[in-house]
Amino acid sequence: MGDRLSARGPRQAILCLLALLWVLASALPSAAPADAVLAPGRPLLRGASAAEARARTSALVDGPDPRIGVDQGARSLAKLQRSLAGTDRVTFSWAALEPNGPSSFQPQFYAPSPDQLAQETSGGVEAVGLIQFTPAWAARAPGQGERSVPRGLGDPDGPWSQFVRRLVSAYHGQVHAWIIWNEMDFQPGDSGAGGSWTWGGSEADYWQLLKDAYRAVKSVDPSAMVLFGATSYWDDVENHRPLFLRRVLQIAASDPEAAANHWFFDAVAMNVYRSPDDIYRVGAIVHDLLAGFSLARPQWLTETNCMPWDDPLTPKPDDAQRCTLNEQAAFVVQAYAIGLAAPWARVLWYQLTDAGVWQAQEAWGLVRDDGSERPALLALRTAATYFSHADRVTFSPLPRQGRPWADPWPDDPGSYYPDWQVYQVVVDRGPERILVLWNADGQPLRVRVPKQGSHAVLVDKLGGVQPLADDGAWYTLTLPAATAVGPADPPGYYYVGGDPALVVQEDVPSGAVIGPPVLAP
Numbered sequence: 001m002g003d004r005l006s007a008r009g010p011r012q013a014i015l016c017l018l019a020l021l022w023v024l025a026s027a028l029p030s031a032a033p034a035d036a037v038l039a040p041g042r043p044l045l046r047g048a049s050a051a052e053a054r055a056r057t058s059a060l061v062d063g064p065d066p067r068i069g070v071d072q073g074a075r076s077l078a079k080l081q082r083s084l085a086g087t088d089r090v091t092f093s094w095a096a097l098e099p100n101g102p103s104s105f106q107p108q109f110y111a112p113s114p115d116q117l118a119q120e121t122s123g124g125v126e127a128v129g130l131i132q133f134t135p136a137w138a139a140r141a142p143g144q145g146e147r148s149v150p151r152g153l154g155d156p157d158g159p160w161s162q163f164v165r166r167l168v169s170a171y172h173g174q175v176h177a178w179i180i181w182n183e184m185d186f187q188p189g190d191s192g193a194g195g196s197w198t199w200g201g202s203e204a205d206y207w208q209l210l211k212d213a214y215r216a217v218k219s220v221d222p223s224a225m226v227l228f229g230a231t232s233y234w235d236d237v238e239n240h241r242p243l244f245l246r247r248v249l250q251i252a253a254s255d256p257e258a259a260a261n262h263w264f265f266d267a268v269a270m271n272v273y274r275s276p277d278d279i280y281r282v283g284a285i286v287h288d289l290l291a292g293f294s295l296a297r298p299q300w301l302t303e304t305n306c307m308p309w310d311d312p313l314t315p316k317p318d319d320a321q322r323c324t325l326n327e328q329a330a331f332v333v334q335a336y337a338i339g340l341a342a343p344w345a346r347v348l349w350y351q352l353t354d355a356g357v358w359q360a361q362e363a364w365g366l367v368r369d370d371g372s373e374r375p376a377l378l379a380l381r382t383a384a385t386y387f388s389h390a391d392r393v394t395f396s397p398l399p400r401q402g403r404p405w406a407d408p409w410p411d412d413p414g415s416y417y418p419d420w421q422v423y424q425v426v427v428d429r430g431p432e433r434i435l436v437l438w439n440a441d442g443q444p445l446r447v448r449v450p451k452q453g454s455h456a457v458l459v460d461k462l463g464g465v466q467p468l469a470d471d472g473a474w475y476t477l478t479l480p481a482a483t484a485v486g487p488a489d490p491p492g493y494y495y496v497g498g499d500p501a502l503v504v505q506e507d508v509p510s511g512a513v514i515g516p517p518v519l520a521p
Helices: 012-026 046-056 058-062 077-083 114-122 142-147 159-170 203-220 234-238 244-253 259-264 276-291 325-341 375-387
Strands: 068-071 087-093 126-132 175-182 225-231 267-271 299-303 344-349 392-395 420-429 432-439 445-450 455-459 465-468 474-479 501-506
Touching (some): 068 375, 077 114, 077 375, 087 344, 114 126, 126 159, 159 203, 175 203, 175 267, 203 225, 203 244, 203 259, 225 244, 225 299, 244 259, 244 276, 267 276, 276 325, 276 344, 325 344, 325 375, 325 420, 325 432, 375 432, 375 501, 420 445, 432 445, 432 474
Parallel strands (some): 068 087, 068 344, 267 299
Antiparallel strands (some): 432 501, 455 465
16 A cells, blocks of 8 residues: 655745745855855855745645654644654554543543644644553453553454554544554563563464454555554564564464455554664665565654753763764754665654653653754754655765774674765755765765756755855865764764755756765865
C-alpha cells in the first residue's frame, strides 16, 4: 500500500510574491567571490530574498510534507505548526482509553480526542496512531502490568481485536496509519535497556497481536496502513540476538495465512538515535532483511534524537552518549537529510515537547515544559523548509583517502564502515538543488561544490541565510569541525558531524550531474 502525501494548496498569491521578490533580488549587486563561512542564525540578507522566499513557501504552497514528522505533536498545536512537520505520531494507550473494560471507552475524554485531532489534521498534518499498553482487566499476565500480552489473542471477538475496532472507528478520518506497539525488542535485564521494556510476550505472541490488529483495522478502514511496531536495533545487537523483526518474520514465513494477507503489515517502523551513520546503515539492514523474505515495504524511522546534556534549564550528566544543544541542532538537519536519502519513507523526531520533565528524567523535546524552544526546533524548521516535497534525495559523500579506523565496529569484518570525510545529501525539487554538507573531521575543512544553477545562497542549521558568491565554476565554503565523540569510538570518529551547511542553487537544469564535493586547496 502506497504512502500518502498531503494535498497541494492554492498557489496564485504566493507565486505573485515570488515573482516580485525575484525581480527585486535580480537588481541587487552580487558579492565578490570568497570563501563562505557559516554564521549560525544570521538573518536573511536582501540579496538572498528570492531564493529564500521560494524555498520558504514550499510548505505553504504544497502543505506540510508527511515525510518529515515529530512524535506527540498533539500536545501543542501551535508548536507543531511552527515546526512545519507533516506527520505526528500520537500514542493511544489502551490502558488509559479503557481502564475498566470496554464500557469505559470514552475517547472524547482522551488527549487528543477525535475533535482535537481533527483540528490538527485540518491543517495538513497526518496523524499516525501508536497503539500499546494493556489494561489490567485484559492482561494475560496481570503481574506484568501494561506490558502484558492481552488475553484472547486469535479471537476476533477477544478484548484486543474489539478495542482496535473501536479505536479505529472513533478516529476514522483523522488517523490513516496505525503502529502496533513500540520497542518490543527490549527485555528485562538487557544491557542498556534499563526499565524500557514494553512487551512481556514472545515473538509468536507479537505475531498474533499484529495479525489481529491488521484484521481489525482493515475491517473498519481498508485504506489505513498497519505498521510492524518499531524496534530499536541496538538492543538486540548489544545483547547478541538476531533482530526482533527477523525473529518474528521467521515465524510468519511458516504461517499459511501470511502470504494471502500481505503478511499482515504494510510498512515497518524502527527507532534509531544519536548517529546519522546509524540512520543510514540500519535503513539498509532493514531493507535487506525484508528482501531476504521476498518482502518490499516502506520503512519509517519513527523515533530519532540526540538528547542534550548542557541545557541550563534541564541539565544532565555528560555521559558521552548525549549531545550539546548545538550538536543536537546539527543532528536534526543531518538526521532528516540522510534519513530521506536512505530507505526511510518518513523520519520522525522524538518528541515535540518535554512533557512534564523532572530533574532525573530525560529531556527529549524540541520545546521545554515552559514553552521555550531549544535550537533543535529551528533546525527542524530548516529541514522542513528545504527538504519538503523533494523530487529526489541522493547521498553523495566524499570518501576518505584510505581506511583511518583500524577495524570496523561492531567487531564484524563485513560490517558497515563509515569512511566519509565530507557528507553530502543532494535534495532536488524542480529547478532547485539543495546541497546539504557537513564535516566528519575534528578540524574545519574547505570544500568546493560546482555551480550548476544561476545563483545560490548559503543557509545554516538555524535557517540563517547569506549570499554565496562563485568564481565562475565553483562555490567554496568552510565547514566547521565535528565535536561529538564517544569514549568507545575510534580516534578521529565523531558520531555527529559538524554544523551542516545548505547550498541552495536555483535554476539547475534537469538531469544535472550529482557528484561528491571536493576539498579546496
